[in-house]
Amino acid sequence: MLSTGEARLRDEDPELTELLDGEMIRRDETLSLVASAGVADASVLAAGAAALSDVTAEGYPGARFHPGAGPFDGVEALARTRAREAFGAGHANVQPHSGSAANLAVLTALLPVGGVLLGLRLDAGGHLTHGAPASVTGRWFEPVSYGVGDDGLVDHDQILRLAREHRPGVIVAGASAYPRQFDHVRFREIADEVGAYLLVDISHVAGLVAAGLHPNPVDVAHVTTTSTYKQLDGPRGGLILLGRDHDRPGPDGAPLSRTIDRAVFPGSQGTPSPAAIAAKARALARVREPGFRRTARLVLDDAAALAAALSERGHRLLTGGTDTHMVMVDLRSTGLSGLMAERALEECGILANRNSVPGDTTSPAVAAGLRLGTNVPARRGMGPPEMARCAELIDRVLRHAARADSTRHRLDPVHRDEIRAEVRALTRSFPMPDQPVHEGVR
Numbered sequence: 001m002l003s004t005g006e007a008r009l010r011d012e013d014p015e016l017t018e019l020l021d022g023e024m025i026r027r028d029e030t031l032s033l034v035a036s037a038g039v040a041d042a043s044v045l046a047a048g049a050a051a052l053s054d055v056t057a058e059g060y061p062g063a064r065f066h067p068g069a070g071p072f073d074g075v076e077a078l079a080r081t082r083a084r085e086a087f088g089a090g091h092a093n094v095q096p097h098s099g100s101a102a103n104l105a106v107l108t109a110l111l112p113v114g115g116v117l118l119g120l121r122l123d124a125g126g127h128l129t130h131g132a133p134a135s136v137t138g139r140w141f142e143p144v145s146y147g148v149g150d151d152g153l154v155d156h157d158q159i160l161r162l163a164r165e166h167r168p169g170v171i172v173a174g175a176s177a178y179p180r181q182f183d184h185v186r187f188r189e190i191a192d193e194v195g196a197y198l199l200v201d202i203s204h205v206a207g208l209v210a211a212g213l214h215p216n217p218v219d220v221a222h223v224t225t226t227s228t229y230k231q232l233d234g235p236r237g238g239l240i241l242l243g244r245d246h247d248r249p250g251p252d253g254a255p256l257s258r259t260i261d262r263a264v265f266p267g268s269q270g271t272p273s274p275a276a277i278a279a280k281a282r283a284l285a286r287v288r289e290p291g292f293r294r295t296a297r298l299v300l301d302d303a304a305a306l307a308a309a310l311s312e313r314g315h316r317l318l319t320g321g322t323d324t325h326m327v328m329v330d331l332r333s334t335g336l337s338g339l340m341a342e343r344a345l346e347e348c349g350i351l352a353n354r355n356s357v358p359g360d361t362t363s364p365a366v367a368a369g370l371r372l373g374t375n376v377p378a379r380r381g382m383g384p385p386e387m388a389r390c391a392e393l394i395d396r397v398l399r400h401a402a403r404a405d406s407t408r409h410r411l412d413p414v415h416r417d418e419i420r421a422e423v424r425a426l427t428r429s430f431p432m433p434d435q436p437v438h439e440g441v442r
């Protein structure tokens with residue numbers, strides 16, 4: 001039974017419907033190992049598609065700049081409560097439109113223009129919004145970056161040395177492409193020694209944190225940020241969480257929570273997205289359910305199995321393995337760039353994105369590494385045996401790609417079709433979790 005909206009979409013806009021149906025098929029038939037990808041729960045999508053799409057209400061619950069926000073006030077208050085409960089936070093702001101928007105708001109709250117920002121370098125796994133030159137955070141602020149040691153691990157001695165030398169106003173712990181846990185307590189000690197604020201960005205591991213399978217930084221950091229779509233099975237969006245420091249005075253003398261809220265609205269965003277906040281509220285309730293924790297456990301087990309199987313096949317992994325959902329492959333000894341590997345895998349129905357690795361001399365658009373993650377396979381119910389199978393398929397693709405025609409970089413069609421069929425058989429055995437599907441697609 002189609003909803004009125006879906007039926008009209010299908011009748012009135014076949015061109016768009018065909019593209020959307022194509023996406024449903026693509027999701028089903030490809031094996032996504034994109035580390036930043038997740039799967040929004042069907043109930044999350046339903047909450048985000050509800051009537052709140054039409055609400056315009058700047059401000060916060062009980063203090064709006066538009067009338068008619070009663071039900072939305074209740075939804076935002078619920079989302080804030082659930083965010084606090086999910087992460088043991090003293091204060092939560094659920095309005096950021098993304099993790100990047102959350103980081104930008106926090107940095108503008110804590111740092112003056114030109115203030116020193118110490119974060120992980122992009123090629124060592126840092127995020128654009130941690131002070132990368134291409135980001136506004138690298139231009140408004142004075143970025144200083146730390147890297148990793150020869151073992152691939154964050155080097156706390158280097159961070160301390162840089163912090164003493166440059167006296168940052170904010171130190172960022174967290175990454176987009178780093179497969180290990182951060183030592184939040186060590187970071188806070190360094191921040192306290194130099195009088196910096198500590199921002200921990202848990203976008204990539206928020207589900208593991210919520211499930212209690214990864215250290216929770218909320219009470220250690222001054223401020224913690226996350227996106228909601230990677231591991232929380234939520235909508236596109238961001239969260240800002242404050243722990244035991246939420247009431248202490250911020251840089252402007254007001255309580256830190258108020259300073260952060262003002263930096264989101266009116267500081268860097270106008271009207272929030274009420275429908276997205278409803279979807280966040282739903283996702284934040286799900287993280288407390290046993291099924292969510294079981295999947296988070298599987299995410300970790302799958303990543304460990306994938307890393308072990310790739311290592312056994314001779315692939316070089318950054319840091320030698322993983323203790324998150326992420327596995328980083330260093331391709332420098334294979335003759336393949338990250339771009340070549342990504343394209344060859346995609347030809348076979350396997351999705352994983354190219355990524356810079358420490359000391360990379362190629363551009364980020366080419367990159368010498370490949371980033372894998374297990375959020376999506378775990379949500380499909382794939383376990384360690386399937387991860388061993390994935391490693392075998394990836395290994396075959398990369399070996400064929402390394403021997404491929406060096407000018408065209410195309411796989412032999414026979415090999416490609418053979419592997420693609422095996423990928424299809426695997427994905428057919430583990431369908432995507434229940435989500436709204438356009439009639440006639442399956």
Ligand code: DSN
Nearest residue numbers: 035036127176177227
């Ligand atoms: N931060 C980007 C990533 O990790 O892929 C997108 O969320």
